[in-house]
Amino acid sequence: MNLQRPNWASISSQLSKFEKNFYVEAPSVASMTEAEADEFRKHQHIAVLQGRNVPKPIRTFEEAQFPDYIMQTVRSQKFERPTAIQAQGWPCALSGRDLVGLAETGSGKTLAFVLPVIVHINAQPFLQPGDGPIVLVLAPTRELAVQIQEVCNTFGVTSKIKNTCVYGGVPKGPQIRDLSRGVEIVIATPGRLIDMLEGGKTNLRRVTYLVLDEADRMLDMGFEPQIRKIMDQIRPDRQTLMWSATWPKEVKALAREFLSEDMIQINIGSMDLAANHRVTQIVDIVQEYEKRPKLMKLLETIMDGGRILIFTQTKKGADQLQRALRGEGWPALAIHGDKTQQERDSTLAEFRSGRSPIMVATDVAARGLDVKDVRYVINYDFASTAEDYVHRIGRTGRAGATGTAYSFFTSGDFKLASKLAKVLAEAGQEVPPQLHQFAVMSKASGGPKNSFRGRGYRPSGGSYMPPSSYSSSGSSYPSSSSGSASHYGPSASSRPSSSAVPGALPQAAVPAYGMYPAYGAASTSYGAYPAVGVVNPYAYGAAAGATSASSAVRRY
Ligand SMILES: Nc1ncnc2c1ncn2[C@@H]1O[C@H](COP(=O)(O)OP(=O)(O)OP(=O)(O)O)[C@@H](O)[C@H]1O
Numbered sequence: 324m325n326l327q328r329p330n331w332a333s334i335s336s337q338l339s340k341f342e343k344n345f346y347v348e349a350p351s352v353a354s355m356t357e358a359e360a361d362e363f364r365k366h367q368h369i370a371v372l373q374g375r376n377v378p379k380p381i382r383t384f385e386e387a388q389f390p391d392y393i394m395q396t397v398r399s400q401k402f403e404r405p406t407a408i409q410a411q412g413w414p415c416a417l418s419g420r421d422l423v424g425l426a427e428t429g430s431g432k433t434l435a436f437v438l439p440v441i442v443h444i445n446a447q448p449f450l451q452p453g454d455g456p457i458v459l460v461l462a463p464t465r466e467l468a469v470q471i472q473e474v475c476n477t478f479g480v481t482s483k484i485k486n487t488c489v490y491g492g493v494p495k496g497p498q499i500r501d502l503s504r505g506v507e508i509v510i511a512t513p514g515r516l517i518d519m520l521e522g523g524k525t526n527l528r529r530v531t532y533l534v535l536d537e538a539d540r541m542l543d544m545g546f547e548p549q550i551r552k553i554m555d556q557i558r559p560d561r562q563t564l565m566w567s568a569t570w571p572k573e574v575k576a577l578a579r580e581f582l583s584e585d586m587i588q589i590n591i592g593s594m595d596l597a598a599n600h601r602v603t604q605i606v607d608i609v610q611e612y613e614k615r616p617k618l619m620k621l622l623e624t625i626m627d628g629g630r631i632l633i634f635t636q637t638k639k640g641a642d643q644l645q646r647a648l649r650g651e652g653w654p655a656l657a658i659h660g661d662k663t664q665q666e667r668d669s670t671l672a673e674f675r676s677g678r679s680p681i682m683v684a685t686d687v688a689a690r691g692l693d694v695k696d697v698r699y700v701i702n703y704d705f706a707s708t709a710e711d712y713v714h715r716i717g718r719t720g721r722a723g724a725t726g727t728a729y730s731f732f733t734s735g736d737f738k739l740a741s742k743l744a745k746v747l748a749e750a751g752q753e754v755p756p757q758l759h760q761f762a763v764m765s766k767a768s769g770g771p772k773n774s775f776r777g778r779g780y781r782p783s784g785g786s787y788m789p790p791s792s793y794s795s796s797g798s799s800y801p802s803s804s805s806g807s808a809s810h811y812g813p814s815a816s817s818r819p820s821s822s823a824v825p826g827a828l829p830q831a832a833v834p835a836y837g838m839y840p841a842y843g844a845a846s847t848s849y850g851a852y853p854a855v856g857v858v859n860p861y862a863y864g865a866a867a868g869a870t871s872a873s874s875a876v877r878r879y
């Protein structure tokens with residue numbers, strides 16, 4: 324079935340009214356002067372780049388005036404205070420405003436949109452049979468969609484909000500079943516969602532709160548046609564929120580098409596492309612052939628039991644590197660788009676649990692993934708855009724932690740030298756002199772054209788021969804790392820349990836955590852590498868649960 328775009332202009336009077344402004348300032352916020360609000364913003368590096376009547380920031384969780392049923396869960400997380408993006412993002416999102424929220428990797432953007440989601444849903448009429456979701460969250464990868472779902476589960480549990488994840492690579496049946504039983508939140512990757520819409524398995528007529536996580540990725544050329552198709556199905560007076568750590572100029576105009584004129588844009592920290600400052604960035608200019616031995620040496624130095632995420636450019640490269648690592652006795656798994664969903668799930672679960680502390684990945688793992696205690700990110704192959712670089716290294720140093728990123732940079736990457744040098748300088752990191760020389764060459768060759776929107780762009784490996792002075796810079800690795808608000812609508816208890824909603828799926832039956840089903844299944848997939856258990860008994864044998872004992876992780 325081909326999706327028809329409803330003529331929104333002609334049916335606007337028939338659309339049911341809905342509430343999207345739930346925000347009532349706490350007395351302590353109301354009494355803040357504009358000057359005090361600005362002072363707080365300055366202190367938190369919050370810049371309001373666009374928007375009229377922007378609400379004042381909140382300074383504590385209490386000031387956001389979330390209802391008790393949300394605050395219970397917030398308290399259980401033991402967070403000290405809202406992050407800057409939450410402090411300014413929550414009042415904007417709760418006020419029903421369209422928002423572009425830009426803040427560094429690992430700074431709590433997920434909760435910045437998830438808590439208002441719950442408030443929004445609880446203020447809407449209950450789902451009726453045949454209704455689609457009230458909230459749609461779009462994300463670029465299945466793993467990120469599932470992770471967002473888990474945050475929705477954690478914070479939505481007290482109000483019995485139901486959700487499902489819709490993504491490709493797995494059978495449609497269970498997703499169709501969830502959709503037909505009725506869920507308030509759908510978290511989706513675009514392709515599978517369009518399949519579901521075209522198949523008439525769900526509809527977006529009730530969507531009034533739309534989130535684009537990793538919004539610049541969702542709006543880049545790879546996803547744009549799909550995003551347009553999806554947007555066409557959603558009433559234009561919805562609330563739209565876009566989030567990312569990067570916002571290249573190529574997507575700005577397109578983003579505006581999907582946002583109301585009354586939108587707000589907030590930016591935490593640098594206005595330019597910027598990496599998380601708690602990540603120590605080390606760039607090693609190398610020749611292609613040096614990468615493998617250098618990586619092995621680096622691992623010897625840094626492996627201390629913490630998780631290490633290694634990025635390659637291609638799926639084949641990821642597989643080859645995984646094999647090489649395992650050949651040397653390192654307990655490495657690989658994740659990329661050619662793996663089955665079960666393999667992807669089990670690999671990520673092994674990495675998250677720490678049972679397998681080294682994960683080799685393509686850019687499927689570059690954005691959004693929040694894995695505790697990733698200490699090192701290694702760019703074995705450099706990223707294809709400077710934005711991707713920022714996201715990749717943002718897998719470490721999250722939620723206030725510190726981390727280290729090592730990047731191999733070859734002559735083939737020279738077009739990104741200038742942008743990388745800027746990112747390094749902005750974060751107060753050392754810029755290798757050769758990077759400057761590459762940057763000069765890049766300018767002479769016209770610079771990186773459309774490096775973001777094009778995505779496919781990457782200088783072909785060996786086509787550029789570097790002058791001999793660009794050969795290996797020697798080792799640059801240090802020996803260790805651096806370090807009850809009634810205005811929110813019905814309370815949780817007044818919301819019917821799912822069984823009270825006709826046709827609704829009981830909460831427990833939603834495949835919430837089922838996305839990481841079987842560690843048992845995981846072990847079967849290791850059968851392909853029978854030798855590993857012999858080479859390195861740590862990884863798949865005795866060491867489950869022993870990951871923090873650094874001695875256990877050293878190769879035998
Ligand atoms: N107020 C807070 N205080 C401390 N930790 C928090 C707070 N809010 C969220 N976190 C934690 O911070 C971590 C990172 O959050 P999140 O994944 O939302 O980051 P992000 O900004 O979306 O990053 P990315 O750009 O990489 O997607 C999570 O583990 C989350 O639980």
Ligand SMILES: [Mg+2]
Pocket residue numbers: 432433536691
């Ligand atoms: Mg995120």
